[in-house]
Amino acid sequence: MSVRVRFAPSPTGYLHIGGLRTALYNYLFARRNGGSFVLRIEDTDQSRLVADAEDDIVSALQWSGLAYDEGPDIEGSFGPYRQSERSDLYREAATRLLKAGHAYYAFDTPEELEAMRDRLSTDGNPSPSYDMSTRSSMRNSLTLSAVEVDDMISSGAPHVVRLKVPPSETVTFTDAVRGNVTFDSSEIDDQVLIKSDGMPTYHLANVVDDHAMEITHVIRGEEWLPSTPKHVLLYQFLGWRAPEMAHLPLILSPTGGKLSKRKADKQGIMVLVRDYIDAGYEPEALVNYLAFLGWNPGTEQEVFNLHELEEVFSLNRVGQSGVQFSPDKLRWYNEQHLRSLDNGKILMRAKPHLKASGIQASDDYLLRVINLMRDRITFAADIASNRYFFEDPQSFDAKGLQKRWKSESPQLLRLYAEALEEPAFDAEAAEGALRSVAEQHGVGAGQIIHPVRLALSGVTFGPGLFELMELLGKETCLRRIRAAVESIPAPSPQ
Ligand code: GLU
Numbered sequence: 001m002s003v004r005v006r007f008a009p010s011p012t013g014y015l016h017i018g019g020l021r022t023a024l025y026n027y028l029f030a031r032r033n034g035g036s037f038v039l040r041i042e043d044t045d046q047s048r049l050v051a052d053a054e055d056d057i058v059s060a061l062q063w064s065g066l067a068y069d070e071g072p073d074i075e076g077s078f079g080p081y082r083q084s085e086r087s088d089l090y091r092e093a094a095t096r097l098l099k100a101g102h103a104y105y106a107f108d109t110p111e112e113l114e115a116m117r118d119r120l121s122t123d124g125n126p127s128p129s130y131d132m133s134t135r136s137s138m139r140n141s142l143t144l145s146a147v148e149v150d151d152m153i154s155s156g157a158p159h160v161v162r163l164k165v166p167p168s169e170t171v172t173f174t175d176a177v178r179g180n181v182t183f184d185s186s187e188i189d190d191q192v193l194i195k196s197d198g199m200p201t202y203h204l205a206n207v208v209d210d211h212a213m214e215i216t217h218v219i220r221g222e223e224w225l226p227s228t229p230k231h232v233l234l235y236q237f238l239g240w241r242a243p244e245m246a247h248l249p250l251i252l253s254p255t256g257g258k259l260s261k262r263k264a265d266k267q268g269i270m271v272l273v274r275d276y277i278d279a280g281y282e283p284e285a286l287v288n289y290l291a292f293l294g295w296n297p298g299t300e301q302e303v304f305n306l307h308e309l310e311e312v313f314s315l316n317r318v319g320q321s322g323v324q325f326s327p328d329k330l331r332w333y334n335e336q337h338l339r340s341l342d343n344g345k346i347l348m349r350a351k352p353h354l355k356a357s358g359i360q361a362s363d364d365y366l367l368r369v370i371n372l373m374r375d376r377i378t379f380a381a382d383i384a385s386n387r388y389f390f391e392d393p394q395s396f397d398a399k400g401l402q403k404r405w406k407s408e409s410p411q412l413l414r415l416y417a418e419a420l421e422e423p424a425f426d427a428e429a430a431e432g433a434l435r436s437v438a439e440q441h442g443v444g445a446g447q448i449i450h451p452v453r454l455a456l457s458g459v460t461f462g463p464g465l466f467e468l469m470e471l472l473g474k475e476t477c478l479r480r481i482r483a484a485v486e487s488i489p490a491p492s493p494q
Contacts, residue, residue: 043084281379
């Protein structure tokens with residue numbers, strides 16, 4: 001049987017980095033095993049749908065390079081791939097479960113459910129479930145007569161269908177990450193399978209579809225682990241073989257604890273893939289980092305492209321314990337991937353940012369800027385953020401001036417500018433001229449280098465000064481040096 005896995009997001013919000021990691025592990029597992037990767041949209045909870053969430057999920061997957069083989073927009077033999085278009089299947093399954101006595105109707109109103117919780121809550125169990133210990137005191141097809149049930153259903157009384165969890169059973173399954181997992185059936189509630197609006201819950205629809213779509217392995221986040229025994233029971237009751245299970249470790253905040261949206265916001269951590277796209281991250285960097293968030297190759301190698309990951313990924317090397325999300329490490333990955341691109345590709349990546357910053361320059365000039373900066377940038381957008389490559393500095397770093405602009409600086413810079421007037425001008429000539437001015441006036445080269453850098457760029461750091469000068473050209477260098485000498489006030493004597 002060939003491997004089939006699925007990524008099954010609910011379009012209740014934009015794609016989260018945790019969701020992208022789940023998609024990635026499914027994708028890698030499929031590719032590694034020559035299987036199929038399916039995108040299924042789990043949109044049965046109509047009240048929580050977000051209109052453009054599906055588009056966001058699809059475009060974020062495209063950006064990441066995780067191409068799926070079947071999905072709402074890619075026809076396959078197991079469609080449709082949106083649960084809202086598959087209602088008949090769920091109804092059929094519910095009917096079978098009802099007929100076989102593995103499910104029952106329940107008519108309890110929200111007030112009655114509330115009253116049950118009030119009545120039965122104890123300190124040890126503050127929110128009792130609807131389960132084998134409470135169902136007998138509720139209004140359902142187990143406690144009412146068949147005639148009453150038929151009447152209520154035909155008169156349109158609101159009702160749900162619940163799973164009838166059997167008593168004294170041990171529900172066991174093997175998880176590829178956690179080994180044998182066991183639940184006692186007394187811990188499992190009588191899960192609602194069909195809601196009062198007639199729609200299935202996640203649990204029923206998920207099991208029905210994993211079966212119907214011939215999914216062989218369910219790879220998903222650890223938060224779904226408590227749901228799995230319910231699914232195992234459903235497979236058993238429906239007479240279907242359950243897929244293999246693998247639950248991925250939780251993603252933790254850098255300070256520990258689950259990386260909730262609220263915590264992430266507080267710590268300034270972006271959790272939506274969209275935010276990383278907008279911030280100019282390289283797709284391969286995010287993918288590479290997320291691959292390591294719960295898995296490792298067992299070697300020292302850290303930098304992988306998607307294709308390389310496809311060759312080495314295995315569920316055996318997925319860990320059980322939660323993994324801390326590190327924005328710093330992700331930035332490091334971004335540097336690694338960005339710097340592995342050739343100048344032309346970096347230019348392509350930088351273009352939208354240059355445009356947004358209103359920078360106009362020829363490709364030829366931009367490629368020279370990139371050549372100078374490629375080992376210093378973290379993001380392609382950094383090419384656009386050093387404006388001194390494109391325009392004269394409008395201001396000078398105050399701390400830099402305080403430290404580097406001395407009373408003799410204007411005179412030294414004037415002399416240097418004079419020396420630069422010589423016809424030949426390139427990095428070597430600029431350096432030669434600077435060193436000879438320094439020598440002639442008995443000062444260290446640094447006494448000219450630092451103020452010149454400030455004059456040219458307005459800041460105290462950047463690429464090699466003489467390479468920068470060659471790039472800017474003689475005219476620009478002279479203009480900027482002379483303008484700085486004119487406009488920077490002499491330092492107050494110390
Ligand atoms: N729809 C669920 C989610 O939003 C799918 C969980 C699963 O993979 O079973 O994550």
